[in-house]
Amino acid sequence: MIQADDYKLQTDKLNLYYGKFHALKDVTIAIRPRMITAIIGPSGCGKSTLLRCFNRMNDLITSVRVTGQILLDGIDVIHKSVKFTDLRKRVGMVFQRPNPFPLSVYDNVAYGPRIHGMARGSRLDQIVEDSLRSTALWSDLKDRLQDSALALSPEQQQRLCISRLVAVEPEVLLMDEPCSALDPIATAHIEELMRQLAQRYTIVIVTHNMQQAARVSQETGFMLLGDLVEFGATQGIFTAPADKRTEDYVTGRYG
Numbered sequence: 001m002i003q004a005d006d007y008k009l010q011t012d013k014l015n016l017y018y019g020k021f022h023a024l025k026d027v028t029i030a031i032r033p034r035m036i037t038a039i040i041g042p043s044g045c046g047k048s049t050l051l052r053c054f055n056r057m058n059d060l061i062t063s064v065r066v067t068g069q070i071l072l073d074g075i076d077v078i079h080k081s082v083k084f085t086d087l088r089k090r091v092g093m094v095f096q097r098p099n100p101f102p103l104s105v106y107d108n109v110a111y112g113p114r115i116h117g118m119a120r121g122s123r124l125d126q127i128v129e130d131s132l133r134s135t136a137l138w139s140d141l142k143d144r145l146q147d148s149a150l151a152l153s154p155e156q157q158q159r160l161c162i163s164r165l166v167a168v169e170p171e172v173l174l175m176d177e178p179c180s181a182l183d184p185i186a187t188a189h190i191e192e193l194m195r196q197l198a199q200r201y202t203i204v205i206v207t208h209n210m211q212q213a214a215r216v217s218q219e220t221g222f223m224l225l226g227d228l229v230e231f232g233a234t235q236g237i238f239t240a241p242a243d244k245r246t247e248d249y250v251t252g253r254y255g
């Protein structure tokens, strides 16, 4: 018998409409804690839309209507009693293009702890250091904390964006194509970082890159036209998919 707390994130019959367009269709998924779950599928199938449901970023779009449930630790996050700011702190998102704030390295990482009133002074310095260490940026940047984040390389910027999330002690990291603006070497570095972070955080990655999903994730969901066609152990999805549509996709027949 599977217990509710075996899962960090769940959706139950989740439907999402952009106006009249039905973008997610009865999506039921259960994501385990402290491992990497990949969402794959061709462009426009609803991967980013599903990811954005987990921290309710779609709420910013006025035409959006949602039915069904989205659960974090078994609690429905659509429910009005869950505060947006608390949810965003617990469930952070990394985007395709690194998006550091036009501030110093230090101020980027300190931003979240400051707005959440978590720390000041030397305690804040320690959080910044720990967060930069957790993404292996500290030794490179410890003497450049006051430099603009925009002066960093793309890989360092993406690491900094992850440090910025780590600084507020999240539980879930959502990553939407986090390597698609990076070269292959930087991509390998970020994948290695993801493996390390998965020891502490629940990670959900959306990727176009099937090899990347196969390399980094333990479970994979395949989406097509708003349906979650198949979800299960990554190795099974890639070597013995149950659904013909999954097989066609992972063998490169489309997408």
Ligand SMILES: Nc1ncnc2c1ncn2[C@@H]1O[C@H](COP(=O)(O)OP(=O)(O)OP(=O)(O)O)[C@@H](O)[C@H]1O
Pocket: 018, 021, 023, 041, 042, 043, 044, 045, 046, 047, 048, 049, 050, 061, 208
């Ligand atoms: N703000 C929006 N308003 C209207 N339609 C939208 C909006 N955002 C996404 N869509 C549509 O919803 C569908 C799913 O989009 P989504 O961005 O989730 O797909 P995706 O799988 O992430 O695609 P990609 O791989 O290209 O990033 C697409 O048909 C898209 O055009």
Ligand SMILES: [Mg+2]
Pocket: 047, 048, 049, 176
């Ligand atoms: Mg997308």
